[in-house]
Amino acid sequence: xxxxxxxxxxxxxxxxxxxxxxxxxxxxxxxxxxxxxxxxxxxxxxxxxxxxxxxxxxxxxxxxxxxxxxxxxxxxxxxxxxxxxxxxxxxxxxxxxxxxxxxxxxxxxxxxxxxxxxxxxxxxxxxxxxxxxxxxxxxxxxxxxxxxxxxxxxxxxxxxxxxxxxxxxxxxxxxxxxxxxxxxxxxxxxxxxxxxxxxxxxxxxxxxxxxxxxxxxxxxxxxxxxxxxxxxxxxxxxxxxxxxxxxxxxxxxxxxxxxxxxxxxxxxxxxxxxxxxxxxxxxxxxxxxxxxxxxxxxxxxxxxxxxxxxxxxxxxxxxxxxxxxxxxxxxxxxxxxxxxxxxxxxxxxxxxxxxxxxxxxxxxxxxxxxxxxxxxxxxxxxxxxxxxxxxxxxxxxxxxxxxxxxxxxxxxxxxxxxxxx
Amino acid sequence: xxxxxxxxxxxxxxxxxxxxxxxxxxxxxxxxxxxxxxxxxxxxxxxxxxxxxxxxxxxxxxxxxxxxxxxxxxxxxxxxxxxxxxxxxxxxxxxxxxxxxxxxxxxxxxxxxxxxxxxxxxxxxxxxxxxxxxxxxxxxxxxxxxxxxxxxxxxxxxxxxxxxxxxxxxxxxxxxxxxxxxxxxxxxxxxxxxxxxxxxxxxxxxxxxxxxxxxxxxxxxxxxxxxxxxxxxxxxxxxxxxxxxxxxxxxxxxxxxxxxxxxxxxxxxxxxxxxxxxxxxxxxxxxxxxxxxxxxxxxxx
Numbered sequence: 001x002x003x004x005x006x007x008x009x010x011x012x013x014x015x016x017x018x019x020x021x022x023x024x025x026x027x028x029x030x031x032x033x034x035x036x037x038x039x040x041x042x043x044x045x046x047x048x049x050x051x052x053x054x055x056x057x058x059x060x061x062x063x064x065x066x067x068x069x070x071x072x073x074x075x076x077x078x079x080x081x082x083x084x085x086x087x088x089x090x091x092x093x094x095x096x097x098x099x100x101x102x103x104x105x106x107x108x109x110x111x112x113x114x115x116x117x118x119x120x121x122x123x124x125x126x127x128x129x130x131x132x133x134x135x136x137x138x139x140x141x142x143x144x145x146x147x148x149x150x151x152x153x154x155x156x157x158x159x160x161x162x163x164x165x166x167x168x169x170x171x172x173x174x175x176x177x178x179x180x181x182x183x184x185x186x187x188x189x190x191x192x193x194x195x196x197x198x199x200x201x202x203x204x205x206x207x208x209x210x211x212x213x214x215x216x217x218x219x220x221x222x223x224x225x226x227x228x229x230x231x232x233x234x235x236x237x238x239x240x241x242x243x244x245x246x247x248x249x250x251x252x253x254x255x256x257x258x259x260x261x262x263x264x265x266x267x268x269x270x271x272x273x274x275x276x277x278x279x280x281x282x283x284x285x286x287x288x289x290x291x292x293x294x295x296x297x298x299x300x301x302x303x304x305x306x307x308x309x310x311x312x313x314x315x316x317x318x319x320x321x322x323x324x325x326x327x328x329x330x331x332x333x334x335x336x337x338x339x340x341x342x343x344x345x346x347x348x349x350x351x352x353x354x355x356x357x358x359x360x361x362x363x364x365x366x367x368x369x370x371x372x373x374x375x376x377x378x379x380x381x382x383x384x385x386x387x388x389x390x391x392x393x394x395x396x397x398x399x400x401x402x403x404x405x406x407x408x409x410x411x412x413x414x415x416x417x418x419x420x421x
Numbered sequence: 422x423x424x425x426x427x428x429x430x431x432x433x434x435x436x437x438x439x440x441x442x443x444x445x446x447x448x449x450x451x452x453x454x455x456x457x458x459x460x461x462x463x464x465x466x467x468x469x470x471x472x473x474x475x476x477x478x479x480x481x482x483x484x485x486x487x488x489x490x491x492x493x494x495x496x497x498x499x500x501x502x503x504x505x506x507x508x509x510x511x512x513x514x515x516x517x518x519x520x521x522x523x524x525x526x527x528x529x530x531x532x533x534x535x536x537x538x539x540x541x542x543x544x545x546x547x548x549x550x551x552x553x554x555x556x557x558x559x560x561x562x563x564x565x566x567x568x569x570x571x572x573x574x575x576x577x578x579x580x581x582x583x584x585x586x587x588x589x590x591x592x593x594x595x596x597x598x599x600x601x602x603x604x605x606x607x608x609x610x611x612x613x614x615x616x617x618x619x620x621x622x623x624x625x626x627x628x629x630x631x632x633x634x635x636x637x638x639x640x641x642x643x644x645x646x647x648x649x650x651x652x653x654x655x656x657x658x659x660x661x662x663x664x665x666x667x668x669x670x671x672x673x674x675x676x677x678x679x680x681x682x683x684x685x686x687x688x689x690x691x692x693x694x695x696x697x698x699x700x701x702x703x704x705x706x707x708x709x710x711x712x713x714x715x716x717x718x719x720x721x722x
Contacts, residue, residue, distance in 0.1 A: 006524045014513075232508035236569070239475045239502040240525035242494050399478065 003241045007249025008256065015220050015257040024216055025261055032205060055113040057145030058095050058103035063122035067156040068096055093148045107131055114145050203367035204340075209265045210294050210363055211333075215326060217258030218301035221250055225309030226318035234398075243398030247391065251302045258298055262291070286366045289376060293366070296383040297359025301325060303390025310397045311414065325356065332361040343368040344375075352379040355386030427486075428453045428577060428608045429474060434483030436469055443469040445632040446483070451610060451625075456603050458619045458626035458640070459612040462718050466632040467612050468505060471579055474610075475502055487577070498527045501575035505582045505612075507566055511555035515541075515565055518554060519572050526573035533572055540568040544594060559586040567595060571602065578602065579610045584618065596622065616710035628714070630721045636713075644707040647716070651679045651706040652686065658698035665689050677706050 015021055059066065095112070097103035103115040115131040122128065128149070151171060158167045181187050228234040237246055304325050312318030332339055332351050339348050343365040351361035352371075358379045365371050397414075427450035436444045444466045451457045461467045472478045474485055476492045485492040488499075510518050516537060523533030541547040544564045549557060554565060563586045570578060580599070584592050599622060603609050613619060619626060620640065628636035636643060654676055660669045665688060669678045680689055686705070693700050 002527065003525055006521065010521050228508075231511065232504065232506040233510060234508070235477065235504045235506070236502065236508045236522060237525065238477050239500065239504075240497055240522070 004245050004249040004252065007241070007246060008253035011224065011250050011253025012256050014224075015254055016260065018220070021216070021220070021257065021261075024212065025264055028212065029209065029265060032208070036205075055111065056093050056095050057149070058097045058106060058112045058115040059149060060097045060100045060103055060115065060117045062120045063118045065118065065122060065156055066096075066152060067159060068152075070152065070155040070159055093145060094152065104131060107133060116145065116149055206265075206290070207363050207367035210262060210290060211360055213258045213261045213265075214294055214297040214301060214359060215329075216261065217254050217298055218305040219322075220257065221254045221302050222305035222309040222318055222322050223315050224250065224254070225306055226312055226315035229310060229312075229318075230314050238398065243395045246398060247303075247306055247395055250306065251299065251391075254302065255295075255298055258294075262294060283370070286370065289371070290363055290366045292380075293359050293362045293383075296380065296387065297363075299387045300355060300359065300383060300390055301329070303387060303394050307390065307394035307397050310394070328356045329360055332357050332364055336364065339364050340368045344372070349375060353382055355382050358383050358386075427451060428488055429610070430484075430486040430489075431470070431474070432484050432486075434470075434473060434480045434485060436473060436478065436480050442632045444473065444480075444629070447627075447629065447632075447634050448483075449627045449634070449637055451608060453608055454603060454606045455624055456599065456609040456611055456622050458623035459610055460616075460619065460626055460628040460636070460714065461612075461630055465629045467629060468581065470629065471502075471504075471581055471610070471612065474579065475500060498573070499575050500577045500579060501526075501570040501573060503566055503570040503578075503580045503583050505585075507562065509554045509562060509566060509569070512553055514551055514553055515546075515557070516550045518565065519569055522569045523572040526575065528573045532574075536572045536574055537568060540571060543598065544568065560588060560591055563587055564591065564595075567598075571598075575607070577608045577610070579612075581612045582614070583611070584613060584615060592618075616714055620710050628717060630718050633721070635717050635721045640710070641707075643713065644710065645705075647713045648706065648708045649679065650686075651677055652689070653702070653704050653706045654678050654693070655701035656693060656698045656703075658693055658696045658700075663689075663692055663696075665692055 097106075097115070100115070100117060103112065106112045107115050110133070113132070117129040117131070119125070119127065119129070130146070154170055155167065158170050162170070179187050225234070228237065241249075305322055308322045308325065309315075309318045312321055335347070338345075339351075339361065342348065348361060348365055351357040352365065352375055362371065362376075362379055365375075429451040431450070432448050434444055434447045435442070447466075447470060459467055459470065469478070473480050474487070474492065476485075476494065476497070487496045490496070510521075513521075516534075519537040520530060520533055523537065524530050528536075538547070538550075541550055544567070546557075546561055546564055549561060549565075554562060557565065563583070567580075567583055570580065578599075583595060583599075587595060596618065599609055599611070611619070611622060623640055625638060626636065626640050626643070627634065655674060657674065660666055660676060660678060665680055665684045667679045667681045669676045671677055678689070680686070690703060693703070
């Protein structure tokens with residue numbers, strides 16, 4: 001046991017002082033949070049810009065139905081002045097014109113974003129002609145102007161014909177106040193946008209960081225073993241310890257480094273963030289099960305990566321080979337939208353019952369919703385089976401492949417090594 | 422040929438890799454406290470034999486016993502191994518590498534540290550202990566590799582080409598260290614290509630070619646077996662005047678003299694003395710080991 005401990009201790013210390021590890025520990029969460037904040041700010045600004053950039057629209061009312069004195073009731077976006085005052089921006093949306101030609105001329109110079117024409121027979125036909133400059137297929141033909149005109153038309157048509165309250169409800173049929181009911185039946189008002197986004201992002205960020213932890217730790221194992229094979233230390237190590245001791249020590253040491261990463265993320269980032277921003281909506285059960293899948297996922301991929309590390313002649317070659325495992329396990333990531341929307345679909349369940357995709361899928365499902373006990377039991381069982389096979393296979397390869405150098409082995413050769421040892 | 426107290430006993434061991442027979446029925450014994458030469462050309466099967474002794478790979482047939490017991494994981498702590506291909510953690514500091522590799526032999530870390538400091542001094546690289554291995558010269562890396570082999574104070578040392586990359590001064594330093602270790606009772610298995618070093622260090626040798634045993638036994642006996650009846654003589658005598666001599670090479674002061682068939686060496690020595698010439702030295706000429714090596718490899722290929 002002291003040998004396993006000595007190996008684990010060294011692997012842990014060497015890993016946690018690697019630049020790559022420290023970057024992942026401190027840099028990655030900062031980059032992720034910074035990236036998310038930047039993305040949300042950017043999209044908000046872009047939305048505002050697109051609104052602000054739309055110029056006012058001209059209205060030629062030949063049907064004489066619009067009452068421009070009701071502009072205030074429809075919002076602060078209607079103007080009766082021929083042209084908006086400089087700097088009036090989004091507040092001057094609709095401009096009344098008597099002459100269509102004048103309006104079209106202003107459209108041509110770019111002072112107007114669109115011109116709406118209500119013909120004399122509008123009340124009977126409901127037809128409104130919209131003139132807009134050519135802008136290509138993505139032009140929206142002044143959606144904001146249309147909304148403003150519709151509101152002004154509703155106000156003008158209802159005013160004087162209906163009671164004041166009815167007019168108000170026609171203009172604004174309802175103000176929605178959202179309440180959220182938790183699984184435990186607790187009712188609370190739906191928070192602001194940040195809180196709503198946070199409730200989705202919190203678990204997702206946690207899922208993402210946990211997944212990264214699995215692959216980073218097992219990736220270090222692959223790199224370490226491939227390097228030891230390349231620089232021939234492995235022969236000296238195996239002249240002192242058994243293949244199983246070597247593998248166990250490495251898995252423990254690198255697992256501890258991975259665990260430290262997870263604990264760091266949870267304690268220093270996810271927990272405080274969830275207290276301040278109500279980021280976390282996961283139950284304790286979901287969190288504990290997630291941690292269990294991190295451990296199982298790590299053990300499975302550690303076994304696979306250890307074996308793969310022994311097959312290449314250089315660490316680069318081994319890393320290329322290991323893409324088979326990482327790509328397969330990442331398939332659920334490509335279907336993340338579908339799996340998060342329907343976490344109990346047959347697709348999600350199938351991925352949960354296949355060892356290579358089970359860790360990522362279960363982490364994803366657990367970050368979205370509670371998962372049925374049966375699914376947890378089956379996926380745990382297949383993962384444990386996968387771990388036993390991977391670790392046994394890797395131990396056998398230590399006896400044979402670790403001392404082989406030269407060309408990359410073929411599949412038949414690997415099979416024989418696994419059988420021979 | 423049975424060693425009186427074998428520490429390592431290899432009996433009829435064979436090992437194949439697919440269709441390639443790496444070792445074919447090898448048998449030898451290594452005595453406690455001796456320096457045993459394991460010889461053979463490149464690709465002969467030496468490394469496979471060493472890996473079999475270390476239990477890194479298992480034989481297809483035959484048995485290997487260490488200290489009387491079938492070879493197993495428990496013997497690993499008692500064997501120090503210096504492989505032909507160097508293996509060190511190049512980015513780590515010298516002392517950290519020695520401590521780690523020593524501790525894997527189950528020796529308490531304090532003892533490993535003490536031994537490491539002692540050996541760094543003995544091999545005159547004490548000032549490099551805090552330097553990363555990759556900053557060391559090849560020769561010094563080789564010395565670190567040697568220290569990593571002996572730092573756990575094992576009973577058996579298996580040294581595969583330990584002199585690679587060393588200058589003559591350091592070769593001398595290492596030869597002295599190996600002799601001292603043998604004198605302390607350690608058993609040393611030495612695989613080297615420099616036959617002069619084998620002659621100066623080993624009492625017995627085993628030679629393998631194409632997986633098969635081609636030489637085994639006492640080095641002196643082997644050399645006598647392969648030597649013709651000739652003598653190295655340093656004297657002022659005129660060999661051309663001697664009718665006992667078949668032929669001679671070299672000048673009169675130092676010559677290799679081949680006697681005629683049936684002539685007793687004592688008769689020739691008497692002639693030398695009677696000739697009145699001053700005789701500085703007179704010894705039986707032994708065929709150098711490299712010559713035997715080349716001849717055996719050529720004959721067995």
